[in-house]
Amino acid sequence: MKKxxxxxxxxxxxxxxxxxxxxxFSGYPFSLICYNCKSCDSICVIGIDPxxxxxxxxxxDPDIYIYVTNYRIYAGEAEKLDxxxxxxxxxxxxxxxxxxxxxxxxxDTEIITYKMKAxxxxxxxxxxxACERVCPVKLPILDVIKGLKNPGRExxx
Amino acid sequence: xxxxxxxxxxxIIVLITLVIYFGRKVYREIFPGDYPMVTPTAESKFIFGENxxxxxxxxxxxxxxxxxxxxxxxxxxxxxLKPIKDLxxxxxxxxxxxxxxxxxxxEIGETSFMKKMDRYIRKVGMYDLLIEAVEKKWNYGVQNCxxxxxxxxxxxxxxxxxxxxxxxxxxxxxxxxxxxxFRKGRCPRCGKCIIWCPSGVIQKEKQPWxx
Numbered sequence: 001m002k003k004x005x006x007x008x009x010x011x012x013x014x015x016x017x018x019x020x021x022x023x024x025f026s027g028y029p030f031s032l033i034c035y036n037c038k039s040c041d042s043i044c045v046i047g048i049d050p051x052x053x054x055x056x057x058x059x060x061d062p063d064i065y066i067y068v069t070n071y072r073i074y075a076g077e078a079e080k081l082d083x084x085x086x087x088x089x090x091x092x093x094x095x096x097x098x099x100x101x102x103x104x105x106x107x108d109t110e111i112i113t114y115k116m117k118a119x120x121x122x123x124x125x126x127x128x129x130a131c132e133r134v135c136p137v138k139l140p141i142l143d144v145i146k147g148l149k150n151p152g153r154e155x156x157x
Numbered sequence: 158x159x160x161x162x163x164x165x166x167x168x169i170i171v172l173i174t175l176v177i178y179f180g181r182k183v184y185r186e187i188f189p190g191d192y193p194m195v196t197p198t199a200e201s202k203f204i205f206g207e208n209x210x211x212x213x214x215x216x217x218x219x220x221x222x223x224x225x226x227x228x229x230x231x232x233x234x235x236x237x238l239k240p241i242k243d244l245x246x247x248x249x250x251x252x253x254x255x256x257x258x259x260x261x262x263x264e265i266g267e268t269s270f271m272k273k274m275d276r277y278i279r280k281v282g283m284y285d286l287l288i289e290a291v292e293k294k295w296n297y298g299v300q301n302c303x304x305x306x307x308x309x310x311x312x313x314x315x316x317x318x319x320x321x322x323x324x325x326x327x328x329x330x331x332x333x334x335x336x337x338x339f340r341k342g343r344c345p346r347c348g349k350c351i352i353w354c355p356s357g358v359i360q361k362e363k364q365p366w367x368x
Binding site for chain 2: 070088108110129
């Protein structure tokens, strides 16, 4: 039993250490303190869940899918951005490429998004900073968004 | 008076002059920036169809989105954020307003957003409202400023100017648009609104020689 406990404890320590290390490598270690309170989610007019940006920072992966539930975009542009982007079509959540292949929409149809990659969500973000304003721990979310938008840019002081 | 005395006086005067010359503070303006300027919205032409309204624009915006607005029967400002494609916007039946702003003359009251996360709290059809606006001659149009979705300019101004009487206020124009208005005398020319404005509506005022 003792050996199992030691093994589990070590595994947990390694897992948490791995998450912490990833967050540090992403350059935004503060994203670890986001506790997903959803204050920012309800304020974003274009329906972005900014917690997703924090998750992308923690995972150091800009390709994770995050909720963007109220962004209007033309299907052709959405397909160009990411064919696997999930859109809302006739009350169904479907990939944009699938919707185009099934003939549900044309490339000139204006659609509403549902989920897209964090890096694409950063591109469509209008940078109004409403999420930053309501964040209870004052996380510099806009910095993360700008970082995702232009990878490799110098961070603002 | 001996010549030595004159020399001493002369040296003292030269010394004082040198101290004043090298010891003086270099004059610097506290805010050496330029005044901000609000760029006008692109010209628009509304073409009303059976099931859709097409808006032709003379220019696009920095982020490819623009607000289509109309006034409602309650006298409030309703708007939605629309993407621009080939200098045109299409408003179809079923497109709902994203927000509503209470308007009192040129003053702005409370703002409410119609959509929270992925569901509408209140549905206001923009197509029907625009048709009604044309019939009843209410103001409608497009605006490049993303207010009330974005309030970066006023936030930036508040972070610099400590008084409640800000040099930058949002005001309703004659055509119903809501735009930032500056009071030049009070503006410290810090440039924060210019840097923070994501839609590029607020820009550095061009000097006569730059025009």
